[in-house]
Amino acid sequence: MQLVWDWFRWLNDATGINLTIFYDAFDRGRFASGFWMTVKLSVVCIAASVVIGVVGAWIQGSRFRVARTIVYWYIQAFRNTPPLVQLYFFYFGLGALIRGVGGPLVTNVTWAIVSLSFFAGAFNVEIFRAGVEAVPRTTIEAAESLGFSRLQAYLRVVLPLAFRISLPALNNNLVNLVKTTTLAYAIAVPEMLYVSSQIWSDELNVPVMMNVLLVCYFVIVGVLVYAMHRWERAIRVPGFGA
Amino acid sequence: MSGKPRASTLPVILPAGERLARAALRERRAGTHSLRLRGSHGWALLGAFVLGCGIAQAQSQPEAPSIFDTLWKWTPLLARGFVFNLAISFIAMAIGTAVGLFLGFAQISLLPPVRKGAWFATHFFRNAPWLVLLFYCMFLLPFQVTVFGVRIPIPDWTKATLGLALPVMANVSEIARGAIQSIPTTQWEAAGSLAFNRRQTLWMIIFPQCIKRMLPPWMNLYAILTMATVLASIVGVNEMMTLTQRALSAENRPGLLLAFYSYVLLWFFVYCYPIARWTVRLEARYAVNQ
Numbered sequence A: 001m002q003l004v005w006d007w008f009r010w011l012n013d014a015t016g017i018n019l020t021i022f023y024d025a026f027d028r029g030r031f032a033s034g035f036w037m038t039v040k041l042s043v044v045c046i047a048a049s050v051v052i053g054v055v056g057a058w059i060q061g062s063r064f065r066v067a068r069t070i071v072y073w074y075i076q077a078f079r080n081t082p083p084l085v086q087l088y089f090f091y092f093g094l095g096a097l098i099r100g101v102g103g104p105l106v107t108n109v110t111w112a113i114v115s116l117s118f119f120a121g122a123f124n125v126e127i128f129r130a131g132v133e134a135v136p137r138t139t140i141e142a143a144e145s146l147g148f149s150r151l152q153a154y155l156r157v158v159l160p161l162a163f164r165i166s167l168p169a170l171n172n173n174l175v176n177l178v179k180t181t182t183l184a185y186a187i188a189v190p191e192m193l194y195v196s197s198q199i200w201s202d203e204l205n206v207p208v209m210m211n212v213l214l215v216c217y218f219v220i221v222g223v224l225v226y227a228m229h230r231w232e233r234a235i236r237v238p239g240f241g242a
Numbered sequence B: 001m002s003g004k005p006r007a008s009t010l011p012v013i014l015p016a017g018e019r020l021a022r023a024a025l026r027e028r029r030a031g032t033h034s035l036r037l038r039g040s041h042g043w044a045l046l047g048a049f050v051l052g053c054g055i056a057q058a059q060s061q062p063e064a065p066s067i068f069d070t071l072w073k074w075t076p077l078l079a080r081g082f083v084f085n086l087a088i089s090f091i092a093m094a095i096g097t098a099v100g101l102f103l104g105f106a107q108i109s110l111l112p113p114v115r116k117g118a119w120f121a122t123h124f125f126r127n128a129p130w131l132v133l134l135f136y137c138m139f140l141l142p143f144q145v146t147v148f149g150v151r152i153p154i155p156d157w158t159k160a161t162l163g164l165a166l167p168v169m170a171n172v173s174e175i176a177r178g179a180i181q182s183i184p185t186t187q188w189e190a191a192g193s194l195a196f197n198r199r200q201t202l203w204m205i206i207f208p209q210c211i212k213r214m215l216p217p218w219m220n221l222y223a224i225l226t227m228a229t230v231l232a233s234i235v236g237v238n239e240m241m242t243l244t245q246r247a248l249s250a251e252n253r254p255g256l257l258l259a260f261y262s263y264v265l266l267w268f269f270v271y272c273y274p275i276a277r278w279t280v281r282l283e284a285r286y287a288v289n290q
Helices: A002-015 A025-060 A065-079 A083-097 A108-133 A137-145 A150-187 A192-203 A206-234 B015-030 B039-059 B067-107 B112-127 B130-140 B156-182 B185-193 B198-233 B240-251 B256-288
Strands: B144-147 B150-153
Touching (some): A025 A065, A025 A150, A065 A108, A065 B039, A083 A150, A108 B015, A137 A150, A150 A192, A150 B015, A150 B130, A192 A206, A206 B130, B015 B156, B039 B067, B039 B256, B067 B112, B067 B198, B067 B240, B067 B256, B130 B156, B130 B198, B156 B198, B185 B198, B198 B240, B198 B256
Antiparallel strands (some): B144 B150
């Protein structure tokens, strides 16, 4: 391993391509933690937003009008305002209200997760609802005649089918979500963009770090897009869609 | 996509599923979610604005000027910032469209290196987050260039414009490619049988048909771009968001936050709403004869 780090040190001496994130142990740790934070943010937000989507779609199909109206306005509010504004609203607005004695109760990382999950969740509710609507009433009736309860029929029959129909739209949204995690920079969450900006202001290697950053995001998003498209093709409903 | 839908082996999926699949395809092509603003959003915003003004009025000192006077005082400055936002969006859109169309045509080139290069460039810039591209241009472009001994300064907002033009370019490229490929191949064959060469076919037959398919996603992209211009405030360009923050710190009064920010949101809504409505109408009109 040391050989590789030394090669990068040599690269800096020979060409001026200053990749401190490889040969400097401190920068390496910082960048790795930033990369890890971006991945963590993405994974947690994806999971949370999918859960929000499923629950929201279920509520939208419920009999309670008040619950349906609340979900409707949640979708409208989060779909149509910029995510940066939402992030500021959670962090500066709600964060100022929920304040413990010795400092903020909720950290900025948690606020970023909450805010981004609700942002992507609003889109997911609509996506899943359309998916659920596509499942015919007769399928649910068939499940009910086999003795499934309403919840069981939803979880075991409707949702698996709806999920396969929803996956292409869901993928678009999740890819968008991963790109939106960069906004957490604005509330000082130490993710990849934030850490990189720290490194380039310490080491003055702005162009190199910029390229590293661009390539890293390209790889992260590229891997996600590739994997999701593979999955999409694998579980596609036969004969459905273009 | 072309022709009539394939016969389904699972004919139990209701039309909602087909609609979702179409929307997903459209979004994938446009690279962004479609903006669906309604009149009720404007009323909700107006409500937030009135509420914010009420809060500000209630919290202000008795001798302080009223909230409406304060907003009115700052309006010329904010308007100047908004014009700046619009200028950035126009120029970024113009550059992005011009280069993006070129890239889109390159994506269907018959030469493999050109095709693959254009494909890679398109997907590279589509996969990179807007904010990262903005930072990229802000920090990498020099603050001035010297051409034949003449120093030309590059102001911040030019760099921000270029930074926003890059993702627009990639999205326009994909929109163009999708539109060209959605034209039935029979059109190409018919043109070929009439002795049009490839370039003539593309320019005189295929592209004119693409324009109306490209228009709705292109306008949607423009509305999204206009909203994204406030990202330039993070890198310190003097646009509306930055000026609002300055105005707020200059006023230094509690309770102005909601009033000012909802005021800014209203400005953007008033500008984007007609575009969004028009996009929906065009989409509906063109969807019939596809």
